[in-house]
Amino acid sequence: MQPPEQPVAGQPDTTIRRNADQLMAAINKIQTEKPTSYRDNTPLPAVGPTPPVQQPGPPPMSQWAIDASGVLKAVSVASLPIGGALWVVGQIEPWALGIILGSPTVAALAVARLVAKVKDANQAAPQPVTNHFHGTVHHDERTVTSTTRGVIAKTRNQLPR
Secondary structure, eight states: OOOOOOOOTTSOOHHHHHHHHHHHHHHHHHHHHSOSOOOOOSOOOSSOSSOOOOOSSSOSOOHHHHHHHHHHHHHHHHHHHHHHHHHHHHHSOHHHHHHHHHHHHHHHHHHHHHHHHHHHHHHHSOOOOOOOOOSOOOOOOOOOEEEEETTTTEEEEEOOO
8 A cells, every 4th residue: 555645846736637637528528418508599470469468567658758657646745635635625614614724823832832942951961970990090270271373383281370
């Protein structure tokens, strides 16, 4: 029994090379035996016996017609509330209509004023400062004033004494 061949540094392994050659030979054999594609050059009939079938989606039309139909759909949907409101106006007495339409407006204005007052109260209140320190900490609250003057700027930071 012979010992297996030891690969030499910088040289390919002979078993890997042999497997790669076998794989390439099998691929070449397949490619020469069978075609992988086929083109049928016979002309298609102008009219066939099969009737046309309705396709899914919008009917065939130009891009302009598709855009116009979308606009018409949007306008028709937007006209429903207006038409309903006009119908209601014709059916109700004017004073009752004033109460119905005026009540939500008055309520909305009252809520808006309340929200504005709460917002002003929150902004006027000082925000609490909460500091959490763990271990030895030196807290320095000095204010540094800075002055910058001249074309070639020189900044002088001055600490209060």
